[in-house]
Amino acid sequence: MIALVARQPRSFAARAARDWFADVIAGERQALEMFERSIPDSVTAVVAAIAAQRRPIACLGVGKSGLVAAKVAATFSSLGTPAFFLNAAEAAHGDLGAVQDGSLVLLFSNSGTTDEIIRILPILRARNCTLIGVVGRADCPLARAVSHLIPATIGGEADHIGMAPTASTTLQMAIGDGLAVAVSRARAFTREDFLRHHPAGLLGRQMVPIHAVMRTGMELPVALPSASVAELLAVMSGGRMGAACIVDHERRLVGLVVDGDIRRHLQARHDVYTTPAHALMQSEPQVIGLDARLGEAMVMMREHAGGLLVLPVTDADGRLHGMLHVNDILNG
Template sequence: MLNNTIAHFRVMNEPGSVGDVETLWFRNVLAAERDALGHYLTADHSAIPAIVALIAAQERPIVCLGIGKSGLVAAKVAATFSSLGTSAFFLNAAEAAHGDLGAVQTENVVLLFSNSGSTEEIMRILPILKARGCRLIGIIGRAESPLAHVVEHLIPMDVQGEADHIGMAPTSSTTLQMAIGDALAVAVSRARGFTREDFLRHHPAGLLGRHMIPIRHVMRKGADLPTVSPDASVADMITVISAGCMGAVCVVDPAGKLLGIVVDGDVRRVIESRRDIYATRTGEIMQTEPVVAEAGAVIADVLLLLQEAGRPLSVVPVVDHEGRLAGMVQSYDLLRP
């Protein structure tokens, strides 16, 4: 390990011939951390299925235990687990020995984060964790360390060297720790069948919470909804578009079924082609296969439609299960706070 660190130090300090030196330093760190992730991907991951199954089966919160930089990573990983539907909390190893161990229940799954594998504060409380029947999973930097020998499941990190210029600051090791923690959280979440809707329900505040608002609460409907029949002249249709202030009009049949949509761009193309706007019918120029949202959708669903459309959309019609027009929403209304 020492030889790897010294070699890394020498490479990092060789003068660059292209670009400014600060950019070279910056890019070297990113490259070193990328390489640490790439190296780990070539390792043996045969223990992962059992670890994912163990965590996914738990009904009690997962304990993420660490101290120092590894503790900061453990706290973030606990938050990721919780966001993705697996209850988890962070426990500082030093505070645990002064009363915080009371939060750990019998047979809790405990994720231990330690690069050295010999963290004194964790070693001190190991007997108590084992006495409580805790299931110990170690994300540990040294496979032959004391911690690595006592955990039930080991995820070894073989970091060749840190990414800083002296090869000592926790950089590549903490990046790898966090990536492994995130990967476990996602794998467990998928094993539990956690969905996008579940995720949004876990985030009721801010923009994420807004994404769970039913589309019916923000769409234009009733008398405020600009609609015309397919037999209406383009001239009359333009009047409806102007009055509606949405830059679009929905084309419906007498039963209210959506037949198509006309937007400002369609009108401009008619005018540019010098067609008679009094003789041309709306049905001749409408888009017959518009992107539509279902009446039961939430804002997140419609945002996904906009993303997948492959072209800019200013409005989206909303229809019921029989294809009848229920409303129309502007993309601006989906994004405003």
């Protein structure tokens, strides 16, 4: 019986580890810079072909190139160009049914000789598919078979033995991202379109209308300009927003009082029973329109000097309809 001995890790200094890491980053950067210096003219035709395509784009690959193809498909879809990933190894076993006649197929391969891809090329051509190859070698079967070729040539992989897909996959990914963004711009895809494709999480919440999440009714802390500071304190404590909106008898917003205003008033030892709210309110507070979306509120709260915790919500006539707290955005 042969005893298996685990190879001991090579001892190294912290400086050596940093240098090894830096070598990989430098190698991948070099591959990107080499491609950037001589971007092929075929890129223009490829962008035009994808932008004109009305069927979903098939992004096809196997192995590490397959992982790149999957990410690129997701990026295309995210930026308004429907796309899906097709594993070349599974394509010959039924998954090729997802590719319609006349579809555009984006093929990723470093060697350009991958059997799983080569064997399905005749089927794709028979379906009149537009074949676009992102291929590491220009003198390979795949490069000769595609309608448009984007050579993804590198001087060498970035790992220490020159064999692991590192620089090659980084370049493939960059080319895929470049195509996805260029096509998106050609299709006049907007930021609002992007947010509609991302309904979950903070991205998606940016498209939510203000009126859907603002505090209203009994949750809304309001007071008249004549209310005393003591009365104002009670209103603010009940509202739990750290602020109160000051309105006139027609409910038009005339000012805002926040916790800081109250603290400064108390530190100055002013009377809380005789001082009216209008004496310490902010008479021109930042407000947001009733038809705005949360994304606009995020920008206003973030970019205002010192930051904002609350935003009164008003209509075109200045009447108060609600108030938005920063937690209404972050905790949604």
